[in-house]
Amino acid sequence: MLKHAVIPFLVGASLLASAPFAQAATNLVFCSEGSPAGFDPGQYTTGTDFDASAETMFNRLTQFERGGTAVIPGLATKWDISDDGLTYTFHLREGVKFHTTPYFKPTREFNADDVLFTFNRMINKDDPFRKAYPTEFPYFTDMGMDTNIAKIDKVDDKTVKFTLKEVDAAFIQNMAMSFASVQSAEYAAQLLKEGKAADINQKPVGTGPFVFKSYQKDSNIRYTGNKQYWDPSRVKLENLIFAINTDASVRVQKLKANECQITLHPRPADVTALKNDPALKLIEKPGFNLGYIAYNVRHKPFDQLEVRQALDMAVNKQGILNAVYQGAGQLAVNAMPPTQWSYDETIKDAAYNPEKAKELLKAAGVKEGTEITLWAMPVQRPYNPNAKLMAEMLQADWAKIGLKVKIVSYEWGEYIKRTKNGEHDVSLIGWTGDNGDPDNWLGTLYSCDAIGGNNYSMWCDPAYDKLIKQAKVVTDRDQRTVLYKQAQQYLKQQVPITPVAHSTVNQPLSAKIEGFKVSPFGRNVFSGVSIEK
Template structure:
């Protein structure tokens, strides 16, 4: 599990002193919940990683407006789409500077070469940089972009053309997502020459509002405001510091003492006291998220020679109906969660309201297990997240309650956990059994739920159930390949019914998102995607 932050070291160094006293009004400390696995956004899929890289150091061709789902220009000032929907021509922003640091000094501004490097590295497994530093790009492949992008051309220094094999109705939204952050081709070339290709993931260079300065695992990340940012009005903080602590109570105490000015994921029991503190603000938002249990459906779980009972539909149906969701929501979410029935939140367009949950029925669950030939006392592993996320305030407690629910029907669940980065890595490799996980939407499109989490292209990525069901997958792919929204809705609804019938997961709850912060913080906006962005934010007295 993640270690607690090294608090004495941070305080002793003066790093967590109040922004208004030790640093001055243009500095902000963010009490974050975990250490990033790295700083190369293309490699990762979690908000913890994106907060520390994509939301600070990098920009993308398109971007989402702060606090919303509308796509606006980013490093591309405009784009043209061909009549057949297969060609996208991007006109790039002129004069954008890459960061200057003690490890890199750019000789030129951002141009088309950087776009080509960024996407060709993800597209081509034989790309020179990828050969030296082999890595995977799970979001890119989960959404099938590796198969759908036929090619990228540099038309001139400030014009790039993407050609697709088939229509992708969410292509512009996808390019605004964190994984599509634009890297410096010049920096990559320097790293290759120096034999330091892995530094792209440890010492990032981007065009974003904050410049990476220092990282101490499980303790702190330091950034400096980018004085050369192409949108100077968005940089109002001189020093941005992530103070890392996995313990929610520690984070809230630091907020109250003004040792940090923004934090996240309060414990449900802390919400009312925080709301009453006159020195704080507690904005909230209905969660565009889902906490769920994924069932690994592989015949044999990686690392085990024993048959996997969850490969059987009847076993998954039994586990699903043995879960007392109402009790879990009452204990884990404590009034800040809404019962989840489907694989996406009700606010997502195309959500099918006709889908109903199987009733909580332990006796029927026992009968199904018997029909499946599963003996009483059969053991499965139940993976529990080591961190809080927007969709789950207490995975450990949820795991204990699931363990108790399944024990009542004769299933013995052994709870397993790892440090967050290891948890994700091992589960993407198929080592997990039943797994507590969740999702915050990334781009406002239904494919980001159904395709990214349960599509066949996502088997090595965010499809933690390892469930590839062709009738479902065909519908999702058809929906993505048409721009007719009415047709897309119809196809996605059919897909939702199949997913509910096949039970690769048990949806638990949609969590309300609370963002505790000092009353001195100005213009912070809660992201519907569960990210924490500090551009445009300031701190006053």
């Protein structure tokens, strides 16, 4: 369980003071959907965690342009790539300062030591900080970066060189992702000396546009604008407040009452009213996402292909699409969205066939009345607006083929932790792409390396892994596409998941908000955002 210290906030203690906030043009309240598990981006994989940490308080060496997928300079102003594709030399930005807080006052500017600390901590389990604060870095390891980075060298204070063992065609994109946020080596050394290494996850220090002030679990997170930010044009707010509420209808009510100026994941039923409210605007974007059902192949009887095939063909996807997504989604048949390059359009679903599903279960020795657990997310995500309803519909679908389904749920952080540990039989989960590369789907979600991370099926197949590993070390897109299409076909045949839907992203916000851009990766970024006076 996350322990948290509440640090006094400059503008008042009660979130109910959000009405005055809403009147002040330099303060913004964001109605968020869940509590972060912590504030160290390297430790997490969900948008809820990244919004609260990486996208507010941190920077990466490379970054994605706001609202797009192009990679632009971040803490590195430029980078050189060797002819063999194995060496990346990053030239670091001058004049970048880490946050000054009540618990840390930096004595130097950002330099190469901070980059080395950030990544060596993730690579080396014997790193002194890692030993003082035992933790895992699931995204980093899911992508195999812990084994592929051979070494990191400090050329000088403002130059760092990464040497890889194998070509990674998406390395620059990967370095722009939230988990690669750069930490302060000086702050880490202070925590180590004080015997408080775990505070890196509770009292964050970054270089980003906002500075952490306080956190009250299930209530609010408070930040102030970073007056020393290296790009002052991006900091237009004095105070940023995350008001946490898991209920989508409550978030919408708060938005309409101007108690918050931006919210997320409205219920499909609320979209029309939001569109028609003159005080609001609603941005609609095709979702770069996938909501799916994950079968834990380490639990019997899901280790049998016939059982997974049976459950898959017993899902009434169109019924779910109508009831859960209510016109704000499209049917999914593949393990990634159709807007992802290398998507195989020839892949088709098995026909909906409960009778055949019954026969498959019987042939697999699964008796009628067999009990299974179906885990349903407690929060709305871009890829699933109502996991509880979807679970209830699946419960009914699978009852028709003789299975007794028990629906299970936990608080979001606990849900993620337990599903990564493989405690579920079947879970509802999903993904929003993080970097525009197929490996971010086919490797990050379904590879052997991703077990214990984002591979909620616990599925590890050497034939599949060989294909995606080959694709990752090829730089020619056409060659990569051929390999990724073979991987998609193989995965579809093995049914570790049932793809359900790709949802449309509806982003409601006050009409007075300026500069907010919807991220294709599902992040909420407040750098460059302001409120019209």
